[in-house]
Amino acid sequence: MNYEGQICRAPMERASFMLPVMVGCTYNRCKFCDLFKHLTYRELPLKQIEEELKRVQSAGGDPGKVFLGDGNAFSLSPDRLQEILEMIHSYFPSCEAVNMDATVTSILSKSQEDLDRLYKAGVRHLYIGIESGLDDVLTFMEKDHGLEEAYEAIRRLKKAGLIYDAHIMTGVAGHGRGRENAEALAEFFNRTQPRHIVNFSLFLHKDVSLYEEIKNGRFVPADELENLQEERRLLELLEEVQEIRYDGLHDFLEIRVRGILPREKEKMLEKLDRAIAEEKGKGIEAWVEGMPVP
Template identity: 60%
Template sequence: MEYEGRICRPPMERSSFMLPVMAGCSYNKCKFCNLFRSIKYRELPLSQIEEELIRVKNLNGNLSKIFLGDGSAFDLKTEHLLKILNLIHKYFPDCNCINMDATITGILQKTDAELARLYTHGIRTLYIGIESGLEDVLLFMNKDHTRAEAERAISKIQEHGYSFGAHIMTGIAGKGRSIENAEATADFLNRTKPIRVVNFSMFLHKEVPLYKDIRAEKYQAASETENLIEEKRLIELLGNETCPIFYDGFHDYLEFRVRGTLPKDREKMLKQIQAKIESYKPMQNDYAFVNGECTPSLEKSDGTGKVWKTA
């Protein structure tokens, strides 16, 4: 199948077969996101999905784990999603783990009976863009949920056996709010108990609505140092012995990543972050914009050029 747009899936799904069932994102309104902004949302026909499954089967593929793309496949109508799941089991009866992205609104729109049926048909983990534990930040960033709605939706899927992975963004609360956001987000995560937390530390896209807010001085971006300080406080608070959480933090602008299981690896991870804070102090007010594709097009906010040079 020819893939449309950017490949976007959680890092823990890198060994899964990615089966596109939609193009783009059905919501696509978050102020900071440009992953699917240029793609008109559409559901792929079942015939196209079946053709891809047949193609892989004919190549002697043996799929045991599948990730459904693109953005928020769980938001598809339940009956349509069940048809896709039935096709998967028709060609790959040994597939016992089907995961995908979800939105809080999409979860809340499904009944308990629908959630039970979908779990029975093989869906196991949902990845949810939580982003922040602060109510006003969720509202400003045009997320599709409140904190209370997120807690209710997560409790609902967990009652039916699903696990969930949380996506967050250090820096999303803006300049001067790193500690406040870390503490609110840690509180939310400790209450909802995700199996994994992935932090895509925020950098700023010139082609998204948030950039207009920056230009209009309605939003001040946090520096990369602030993002690291926020992550340090988050890791200080996240996870406990009775409910360990795997944490994976990405700072694309700094080419820095910290990961481990909390609380077991807490001290090691805190030392890594503190060392990065110390080494980065000379550029403590620096942050980056993106103009075009993500990593290759990171540009320094002061206009001095690209973050990484290409050969």
């Protein structure tokens, strides 16, 4: 299948077969994101999806995991998702899990009965862009949810047996608010217990609407030292009822912090301590492609 746009999926899905079921993102309004701005959202025809399944099967493929793309596959109607899931299992009998990105709104738009039947049809992991633990930051960044809605969505998906994985962005609260955001996120995660946390530390790009907020002074970016300090505070405060896999990526710094909490927490904190010591005094911000601060 010819893939339109940029491939976007969590690191944990690198071994999954990626099956596009849509182009773009149904929401596409987050101020920090430019992944889908150039695309016109549309659902892919079921015939096209089935042709891709046939192609992979004829080549000997029978993947154990499938990841549905693109930006928010869980926004599809329950009936359409059910059709796609049934096709996947008919062509790939070894498939044990179908995973995808979701938004809080796409979860809340479905009834508990819908969530139950999608679990029974094979959906397992939903990756949710939580991004921040602060309601005013979520509002400013034009996320499609607040914290209370996120709590309710996670309660409902867990009731259905689905696994919740979180995307966050250190630096998203801006200069001087990293510690506050880390503490709010830690409280949220300690209450909701995700299976995975992926931190795509905020990068700054001139093609997103956040750039205009920076130019007019309504948003002051955190530097990379602040992002590292925020990340450390979050990991320090996480209380693990179950094992949590953490993966922290930084576009501008050559550091990646990943491991399993709680058993690797101290090793991860030590790595961040070294990076923080090296970063002190530099004042570097994560402008992609080295673009200068305006």
